[in-house]
Amino acid sequence: MLxxxxxxxxxxxxxxKQGFESTSxxxxxxxxxxxxxxxxxxxxxxxxxxIALIDHxxxxxTTEIDQIxxxxxxxxxxxxxxxxxxxHSFHKQSDFAKVLIKEQSQTFNKDLxxxxxxxxxxxxxxxxxxxxxxxxxxxxxxxxxxxxxxKGFMNTYSQLFVFYNVPLDLKLLSESLVExxxxxxxxxxVPFISQELIEIVKQPMNAEVTKEQILEIVGQRIEEIETSIxxxxxxxxxxxxxxxxxxxxxVKGLLGNISNHPHCKWISYLLRRYYNF
Amino acid sequence: MLxxxxxxxxxxxxxxKQGFESTSxxxxxxxxxxxxxxxxxxxxxxxxxxIALIDHxxxxxTTEIDQIxxxxxxxxxxxxxxxxxxxHSFHKQSDFAKVLIKEQSQTFNKDLxxxxxxxxxxxxxxxxxxxxxxxxxxxxxxxxxxxxxxKGFMNTYSQLFVFYNVPLDLKLLSESLVExxxxxxxxxxVPFISQELIEIVKQPMNAEVTKEQILEIVGQRIEEIETSIxxxxxxxxxxxxxxxxxxxxxVKGLLGNISNHPHCKWISYLLRRYYNF
DNA sequence: TTGACAAATGACCCAATAGTCATTATTATA
DNA sequence: TATAATAATGACTATTGGGTCATTTGTCAA
Numbered sequence: 001m002l003x004x005x006x007x008x009x010x011x012x013x014x015x016x017k018q019g020f021e022s023t024s025x026x027x028x029x030x031x032x033x034x035x036x037x038x039x040x041x042x043x044x045x046x047x048x049x050x051i052a053l054i055d056h057x058x059x060x061x062t063t064e065i066d067q068i069x070x071x072x073x074x075x076x077x078x079x080x081x082x083x084x085x086x087x088h089s090f091h092k093q094s095d096f097a098k099v100l101i102k103e104q105s106q107t108f109n110k111d112l113x114x115x116x117x118x119x120x121x122x123x124x125x126x127x128x129x130x131x132x133x134x135x136x137x138x139x140x141x142x143x144x145x146x147x148x149x150x151k152g153f154m155n156t157y158s159q160l161f162v163f164y165n166v167p168l169d170l171k172l173l174s175e176s177l178v179e180x181x182x183x184x185x186x187x188x189x190v191p192f193i194s195q196e197l198i199e200i201v202k203q204p205m206n207a208e209v210t211k212e213q214i215l216e217i218v219g220q221r222i223e224e225i226e227t228s229i230x231x232x233x234x235x236x237x238x239x240x241x242x243x244x245x246x247x248x249x250x251v252k253g254l255l256g257n258i259s260n261h262p263h264c265k266w267i268s269y270l271l272r273r274y275y276n277f
Numbered sequence: 278m279l280x281x282x283x284x285x286x287x288x289x290x291x292x293x294k295q296g297f298e299s300t301s302x303x304x305x306x307x308x309x310x311x312x313x314x315x316x317x318x319x320x321x322x323x324x325x326x327x328i329a330l331i332d333h334x335x336x337x338x339t340t341e342i343d344q345i346x347x348x349x350x351x352x353x354x355x356x357x358x359x360x361x362x363x364x365h366s367f368h369k370q371s372d373f374a375k376v377l378i379k380e381q382s383q384t385f386n387k388d389l390x391x392x393x394x395x396x397x398x399x400x401x402x403x404x405x406x407x408x409x410x411x412x413x414x415x416x417x418x419x420x421x422x423x424x425x426x427x428k429g430f431m432n433t434y435s436q437l438f439v440f441y442n443v444p445l446d447l448k449l450l451s452e453s454l455v456e457x458x459x460x461x462x463x464x465x466x467v468p469f470i471s472q473e474l475i476e477i478v479k480q481p482m483n484a485e486v487t488k489e490q491i492l493e494i495v496g497q498r499i500e501e502i503e504t505s506i507x508x509x510x511x512x513x514x515x516x517x518x519x520x521x522x523x524x525x526x527x528v529k530g531l532l533g534n535i536s537n538h539p540h541c542k543w544i545s546y547l548l549r550r551y552y553n554f
Numbered sequence: 555t556t557g558a559c560a561a562a563t564g565a566c567c568c569a570a571t572a573g574t575c576a577t578t579a580t581t582a583t584a
Numbered sequence: 585t586a587t588a589a590t591a592a593t594g595a596c597t598a599t600t601g602g603g604t605c606a607t608t609t610g611t612c613a614a
Contacts, residue, residue, distance in 0.1 A: 021298050024600080024601055024602080025601075025602065025603085026600095026601070026602095034562080034563090035562060036564065036602095036603085036604095037561095037563055037564070037603095037604085038561080038563075040602095040604080041561075041562075045602080045603080046601095046602070046603090145453065145457075148433050149430070149433070151433055152426070152429030152430055152432065152434075153426070153429055155429065155432060155433065156425050156426070156428055156429035156432065157425065157429075157469075160470075160474075164477065164478050169469075172467070173469050175467055176422065176465075176468065176469035177469075179465060179467045180422075180426065180461055180465060183460050183461060183465065184457055184460060184461070187460050188457060188460065189456065190449070190452050190453040190456045191453065192434075192446075192449055192450050192453035192454075193437075197437075201437070201441050280591095301570075302573080311592080311593090312592060312593045312594060313573085313574095313593080314573095314574085314575085314591095314592060314593055314594070315591080315592055316573095317572095317573070317574080318591075318592075322572080322573080323571095323572070
């Protein structure tokens with residue numbers, strides 16, 4: 001399990017520099033100081049490695065955004081915190097950000113594309129719910145456009161510090177984008193992206209996580225963490241998934257119990273979506 | 278010369294579907310109905326092909342934008358025409374747009390990256406001069422931010438019809454983006470991208486076209502086009518490059534002569550930059 | 555110390571692919 | 585028609601890189 005982490009870290013460095021396709025397994029193993037065979041003990045294939053990397057980091061970013069949106073009671077601060085967290089994440093994990101930008105929508109692997117689409121939609125949903133909370137009725141017609149603009153800001157500005165090693169003032173950046181977002185939200189009158197368009201675009205996105213997959217992850221977590229309230233809650237949630245008997249209030253409570261455990265952030269996010277909380 | 282075009286067209290189709298790296302020369306030649314050897318009669322390598330493709334289309338798009346910015350006297354229309362032209366181009370050449378997005382900043386070839394940076398900067402300059410003309414003093418502090426936002430709009434919205442085959446209302450799209458751009462230009466007060474930051478980012482961009490390269494292209498064009506005012510003008514401009522004797526007014530006039538000839542758009546654009554017109 | 559089990563190795567296999575070149579087909583010229 | 589020049593072919597080479605597996609090394613309980 002430690003070997004796996006070593007490989008992921010070292011491979012990420014190479015991928016960021018050279019790209020995924022141009023990095024051979026040979027190079028990775030040399031960079032790790034292990035043999036080629038050892039690589040295949042940890043990962044079934046080179047593809048499995050990149051998927052593991054993307055999963056790892058995207059989970060982190062997605063949950064981070066989700067937590068901010070849910071745990072910031074003050075509307076005034078929300079947008080600022082959102083932008084700050086995004087760029088802070090990208091900055092901290094700039095190697096990963098590089099890989100993400102370089103490899104974005106590369107065709108070489110169907111699974112990977114679906115995966116990326118999946119995370120993309122998750123982030124879109126988070127942005128949308130933030131928009132709705134902040135501006136409500138005011139942006140009913142223009143919310144999808146606003147969401148696209150926010151995504152545009154995220155992408156365009158992140159290239160600045162991903163490709164040039166410039167020392168950036170994240171606070172100023174966030175502040176600047178908050179102003180722009182507010183401007184667009186409050187004064188836009190000509191929407192382009194309609195509900196209907198969004199529906200069309202949504203189509204090919206059917207890789208929703210299934211109950212079975214959730215159960216699998218729950219099982220893993222139960223094994224991983226030591227006896228505690230969190231573990232007990234997980235076991236109860238596992239039972240609930242297999243045979244629903246508990247009322248929603250209790251389920252929600254159990255979810256609350258685990259949502260701050262460092263190893264349970266992702267699973268609690270998935271469960272919250274599953275139960276529509 | 279015809280074979281070259283055939284290869285470029287057919288290869289583009291494959292690149293758009295599968296990406297550059299994942300398309301073999303074999304596949305390209307099969308798709309063209311020619312032999313592998315024939316491919317290497319037209320292009321020295323596979324890399325030369327992708328570079329030719331990118332040159333071809335980026336020249337087209339860059340000159341198109343440049344022409345619009347220079348030939349639209351009415352400020353009211355300018356932004357609209359700009360967005361419309363961009364998306365019209367992307368739509369018409371959607372295969373190329375796909376390749377561009379997929380391959381953007383892929384590391385496999387240094388030349389290519391420099392090339393892309395070069396065109397990127399050209400487009401940035403065009404956007405900047407458009408902004409300055411439209412908003413002048415008003416955006417002195419925020420023009421670079423505005424430029425980045427416009428680029429963000431371009432990228433983000435273009436993904437919509439590059440990756441989903443959605444029938445799009447380009448007029449509405451342009452109108453919508455015009456409104457957003459105006460909003461940001463007129464009301465933004467917190468700039469993030471300073472002059473200084475732009476300077477830093479500019480650094481690695483030293484692949485400016487040299488006089489020798491310009492001369493080479495002029496030579497090619499002179500060979501290509503039949504005797505006419507345009508050809509004569511080109512020959513005079515060639516002389517001027519080798520030994521400057523004519524006053525600026527005449528040079529500018531000569532440039533005007535060729536700037537509408539379908540084969541001279543790119544060279545006239547380069548010359549205009551060279552002489553700072 | 556021994557033997558059994560797990561972890562790690564790297565030579566090897568195979569498929570794919572960029573690029574070459576001797577040969578053949580086609581066209582232009584005299 | 586004969587000859588020269590040009591265009592086109594595709595078998596072949598050299599190399600790379602993902603993945604396998606027989607063998608070696610390390611570990612630990614008896």
